[in-house]
Amino acid sequence: MFSEYVKRKKEIDSLIKNYFPRNNFNDILNYSIEEGKRIRPIIMLETFKILGGKSKMVNDYALALEFIHNYSLVHDDLPAMDDDNYRRGRESVHYKYGEDKGILAGDALLNYAYELLFETILENNDTDYIKAAKYISNASGKDGMINGQILDVQSDLNSLDKIKEMYKNKTCRLFMCATTVPAYLTHQSSEIIQEMEKLGYYIGMAFQLQDDILDLDQDKEINKVTYASFLDEKRTYNDMIDFTDKAIEILKKYNNNEFLIKLINYLRNREL
Ligand code: GRG
Numbered sequence: 305m306f307s308e309y310v311k312r313k314k315e316i317d318s319l320i321k322n323y324f325p326r327n328n329f330n331d332i333l334n335y336s337i338e339e340g341k342r343i344r345p346i347i348m349l350e351t352f353k354i355l356g357g358k359s360k361m362v363n364d365y366a367l368a369l370e371f372i373h374n375y376s377l378v379h380d381d382l383p384a385m386d387d388d389n390y391r392r393g394r395e396s397v398h399y400k401y402g403e404d405k406g407i408l409a410g411d412a413l414l415n416y417a418y419e420l421l422f423e424t425i426l427e428n429n430d431t432d433y434i435k436a437a438k439y440i441s442n443a444s445g446k447d448g449m450i451n452g453q454i455l456d457v458q459s460d461l462n463s464l465d466k467i468k469e470m471y472k473n474k475t476c477r478l479f480m481c482a483t484t485v486p487a488y489l490t491h492q493s494s495e496i497i498q499e500m501e502k503l504g505y506y507i508g509m510a511f512q513l514q515d516d517i518l519d520l521d522q523d524k525e526i527n528k529v530t531y532a533s534f535l536d537e538k539r540t541y542n543d544m545i546d547f548t549d550k551a552i553e554i555l556k557k558y559n560n561n562e563f564l565i566k567l568i569n570y571l572r573n574r575e576l
Contacts, residue, residue, distance in 0.1 A: 337371065351486040367420060372444050397410075
């Protein structure tokens with residue numbers, strides 16, 4: 305990890321640490337949101353800066369996005385989904401606290417994310433803030449991330465196009481929130497909004513392909529269909545580099561892009 309990334313991660317961690325006041329169920333929620341890499345909120349805060357945003361209310365959108373991401377991981381680990389007993393190097397939420405608590409913790413994080421967004425919107429009377437929140441709800445819902453999960457569990461991933469469609473929804477949509485919400489919050493034109501959507505898509509694809517490469521041996525053992533197991537490591541790596549190049553090409557049009565370009569270069573070499 306490079307030092308500016310560590311600094312920004314610490315900033316997000318300090319917003320998140322013991323976020324929910326301690327009680328039995330809140331302790332489970334705090335456990336659910338600990339230890340992540342915080343990539344999505346970091347990208348959101350940085351894109352906001354690049355687009356000239358100043359207000360602290362972006363923090364609520366960044367936290368809401370991280371909570372939604374964490375809910376998706378808690379539910380993805382459940383026995384009915386991926387059935388994983390470990391995540392982030394420790395016991396997954398349902399394995400530690402029971403399946404019922406895993407379901408409820410995910411539900412609570414999802415609902416709380418919207419409570420946070422409504423609070424911010426109530427304090428700032430601005431249509432673009434509502435559009436930003438709607439963008440997140442669409443990206444996370446049945447036509448976004450949940451659709452990606454449906455495509456994944458349906459198990460008919462017999463073409464690269466189908467795999468790409470699944471990744472676009474399951475992984476990229478939240479990255480697209482990280483780059484597009486700041487465009488709404490800073491009142492950008494529809495051209496810039498679309499460019500930020502592309503940026504998030506390219507970063508998300510690169511991130512997912514890197515994930516595939518890192519998990520390739522393990523995925524082959526369990527016959528899991530991924531971009532990398534469907535093609536091969538070399539072609540997946542080349543495509544991953546193409547996606548990062550496309551993301552960097554967009555960023556080069558903007559000032560103050562140094563950190564995000566460095567982060568993308570870091571992600572393409574990451575080992576975790
Ligand atoms: C709503 C039930 C339900 C599932 C949603 C998105 C999703 C489907 C499940 C998450 C599992 C998964 C492997 C998603 C692909 C995206 C991805 C690589 C997530 C891991 O993101 P990181 O590495 O996680 O940023 P950390 O732990 O660092 O926060």
